[in-house]
Amino acid sequence: xxxxxxxxxxxxxxxxxxxxxxxxxxxxxxxxxxxxxxxxxxxxxxxxxxxxxxxxxxxxxxxxxxxxxxxxxxxxxxxxxxxxxxxxxxxxxxxxxxxxxxxxxxxxxxxxxxxxxxxxxxxxxxxxxxxxxxxxxxxxxxxxxxxxxxxxxxxxxxxxxxxxxxxxxxxxxxxxxxxxxxxxxxxxxxxxxxxxxxxxxxxxxxxxxxxxxxxxxxxxxxxxxxxxxxxxxxxxxxxxxxxxxxxxxxxxxxxxxxxxxxxxxxxxxxxxxxxxxxxxxxxxxxxxxxxxxxxxxxxxxxxxxxxxxxxxxxxxxxxxxxxxxxxxxxxxxxxxxxxxxxxxxxxxxxxxxxxxxxxxxxxxxxxxxxxxxxxxxxxxxxxxxxxxxxxxxxxx
Amino acid sequence: xxxxxxxxxxxxxxxxxxxxxxxxxxxxxxxxxxxxxxxxxxxxxxxxxxxxxxxxxxxxxxxxxxxxxxxxxxxxxxxxxxxxxxxxxxxxxxxxxxxxxxxxxxxxxxxxxxxxxxxxxxxxxxxxxxxxxxxxxxxxxxxxxxxxxxxxxxxxxxxxxxxxxxxxxxxxxxxxxxxxxxxxxxxxxxxxxxxxxxxxxxxxxxxxxxxxxxxxxxxxxxxxxxxxxxxxxxxxxxxxxxxxxxxxxxxxxxxx
Numbered sequence: 345x346x347x348x349x350x351x352x353x354x355x356x357x358x359x360x361x362x363x364x365x366x367x368x369x370x371x372x373x374x375x376x377x378x379x380x381x382x383x384x385x386x387x388x389x390x391x392x393x394x395x396x397x398x399x400x401x402x403x404x405x406x407x408x409x410x411x412x413x414x415x416x417x418x419x420x421x422x423x424x425x426x427x428x429x430x431x432x433x434x435x436x437x438x439x440x441x442x443x444x445x446x447x448x449x450x451x452x453x454x455x456x457x458x459x460x461x462x463x464x465x466x467x468x469x470x471x472x473x474x475x476x477x478x479x480x481x482x483x484x485x486x487x488x489x490x491x492x493x494x495x496x497x498x499x500x501x502x503x504x505x506x507x508x509x510x511x512x513x514x515x516x517x518x519x520x521x522x523x524x525x526x527x528x529x530x531x532x533x534x535x536x537x538x539x540x541x542x543x544x545x546x547x548x549x550x551x552x553x554x555x556x557x558x559x560x561x562x563x564x565x566x567x568x569x570x571x572x573x574x575x576x577x578x579x580x581x582x583x584x585x586x587x588x589x590x591x592x593x594x595x596x597x598x599x600x601x602x603x604x605x606x607x608x609x610x611x612x613x614x615x616x617x618x619x620x621x622x623x624x625x626x627x628x629x630x631x632x633x634x635x636x637x638x639x640x641x642x643x644x645x646x647x648x649x650x651x652x653x654x655x656x657x658x659x660x661x662x663x664x665x666x667x668x669x670x671x672x673x674x675x676x677x678x679x680x681x682x683x684x685x686x687x688x689x690x691x692x693x694x695x696x697x698x699x700x701x702x703x704x705x706x707x708x709x710x711x712x713x714x715x716x717x718x719x720x721x722x723x724x725x726x727x728x729x730x731x732x733x734x735x736x737x738x739x740x
Numbered sequence: 741x742x743x744x745x746x747x748x749x750x751x752x753x754x755x756x757x758x759x760x761x762x763x764x765x766x767x768x769x770x771x772x773x774x775x776x777x778x779x780x781x782x783x784x785x786x787x788x789x790x791x792x793x794x795x796x797x798x799x800x801x802x803x804x805x806x807x808x809x810x811x812x813x814x815x816x817x818x819x820x821x822x823x824x825x826x827x828x829x830x831x832x833x834x835x836x837x838x839x840x841x842x843x844x845x846x847x848x849x850x851x852x853x854x855x856x857x858x859x860x861x862x863x864x865x866x867x868x869x870x871x872x873x874x875x876x877x878x879x880x881x882x883x884x885x886x887x888x889x890x891x892x893x894x895x896x897x898x899x900x901x902x903x904x905x906x907x908x909x910x911x912x913x914x915x916x917x918x919x920x921x922x923x924x925x926x927x928x929x930x931x932x933x934x935x936x937x938x939x940x941x942x943x944x945x946x947x948x949x950x951x952x953x954x955x956x957x958x959x960x961x962x963x964x965x966x967x968x969x970x971x972x973x974x975x976x977x978x979x980x981x982x983x984x985x986x987x988x989x990x991x992x993x994x995x996x
Binding site for chain 1: 789790791793794796800812813814836837839841842843863864865866868869872887888889890891892893894895899910913
């Protein structure tokens with residue numbers, strides 16, 4: 345899917361300071377070498393299976409299916425992975441790669457804190473130093489994850505610049521990487537940034553769709569009719585879509601965070617409201633003003649609160665292969681509560697965006713059709729924030 | 741025709757960076773005049789960007805102050821057009837790729853030509869991506885300035901061979917900002933540049949004191965100073981112009 349310069353259609357590329365160019369070239373060469381190395385793959389598979397708990401379950405949500413009265417609904421349970429989200433798939437891959445490259449220190453950005461926790465976890469396991477940049481605003485709404493990262497031995501640096509959210513954490517991690525490259529790998533958490541990150545992260549997350557495909561063929565003897573996943577940068581979504589891209593019968597639907605609605609400014613629905621731009625190392629869609637100033641986006645979900653989207657999603661949108669729909673805070677919170685009560689599964693507020701769209705879509709589909717929702721993470725981290733949204737103040 | 745060679749025609753060049761609109765365009769104009777009157781050979785005008793990923797805290801602050809004052813790319817073009825009526829030294833824009841891309845590269849660069857901008861520095865546009873804007877820069881007679889970093893090593897020759905205007909040598913790892921010490925082997929970098937191009941090279945990032953400027957001038961064709969000037973703007977605001985003038989004079993004198 346990727347051409348040699350890391351382009352997905354017009355999107356992607358390497359729009360980064362010269363200081364980082366040799367670092368990304370070295371990373372690409374190392375990745376191309378190790379992805380074909382049987383020992384590396386054996387080691388990574390062992391980590392994914394024995395440590396992270398793969399393969400994750402594909403669960404038939406019977407009550408939800410009955411309740412919505414349409415398509416048969418399956419949940420891909422990435423929330424059951426160690427550390428509670430899909431982020432660990434990518435992090436174990438990148439951390440192992442960094443270790444093979446002789447790096448001793450991992451830096452990462454984090455929004456909701458799930459990628460930061462996963463990176464801190466891998467660093468602890470592989471004896472690496474770890475520094476996580478997190479928007480100050482997010483350290484408040486996700487205080488529990490800050491504590492988890494510190495418990496795991498990582499240093500968490502609150503970022504106060506800009507909107508003090510995910511985009512500022514990415515900027516600060518990039519700045520840190522330009523100042524210390526020799527021993528440091530930037531463990532980017534989504535399918536974004538300069539080439540080769542969108543490709544590397546997608547490859548490590550593609551395990552999700554590889555498993556969905558195999559598990560569904562075993563259970564139903566057929567492919568799904570639709571796959572739904574939430575999209576911020578888009579790593580769980582591209583992971584869920586990847587092995588279905590060639591199967592045109594499978595609808596691929598990315599659910600963007602609309603925040604308070606796509607008609608206003610308080611939104612993070614990049615493909616629905618943004619336009620093509622160049623930022624954070626890539627050409628893609630971005631929320632921005634008429635002069636190209638990046639917009640201060642908003643979503644209740646810290647993990648989707650990002651003004652851009654991965655370049656492969658931008659391309660899948662351009663060619664009409666995937667659809668991107670907006671889901672508001674209110675819809676996501678209702679879905680968060682709905683899945684908890686209906687199936688006894690508390691999804692991450694990010695994943696709840698995909699559940700919310702499934703609630704609309706499933707009833708319009710036939711009973712013989714199959715819809716898969718990727719539950720990218722677990723929702724424990726969100727309980728305090730959702731309680732606050734509902735006007736109830738609880739201690740974490 | 742680019743005026744950039746003029747900057748290097750009378751000894752070592754002192755290049756001053758100023759963020760447009762920090763704290764307002766009137767002050768920017770007065771600061772540019774003060775810098776030029778006191779010996780600045782080339783003016784690098786920053787068009788503020790919301791998320792300047794190559795900048796340290798000082799220039800990030802200038803970007804934010806400027807954007808908060810309501811500055812836009814259009815207003816900056818009008819400002820430069822007026823500035824050109826009495827400023828003869830070469831002027832280049834420093835901004836980020838999205839500012840140019842979003843404005844429309846052809847529209848942006850033809851306005852650069854019309855108002856008298858000689859070059860464009862985009863820290864997030866490396867050699868591999870320069871075709872994004874290079875053909876349009878050339879057709880408008882605006883030099884797209886290339887940067888070389890301490891990590892460039894095997895890339896220096898390749899970049900230098902295709903460089904235009906002047907080469908911007910990044911002195912240190914990391915982002916912009918003043919530094920007490922610069923440890924990179926700049927002499928070796930400059931030698932490699934000289935083997936591959938005739939165009940001048942100037943060193944930037946971390947330079948603030950006259951002794952540093954003197955040393956950089958001995959090593960290369962000029963020194964680029966940003967954060968130290970912005971700090972004066974941060975401190976004195978609208979009263980900054982005479983302080984900047986005094987500072988530029990001290991730096992330029994040290995380089996003679």
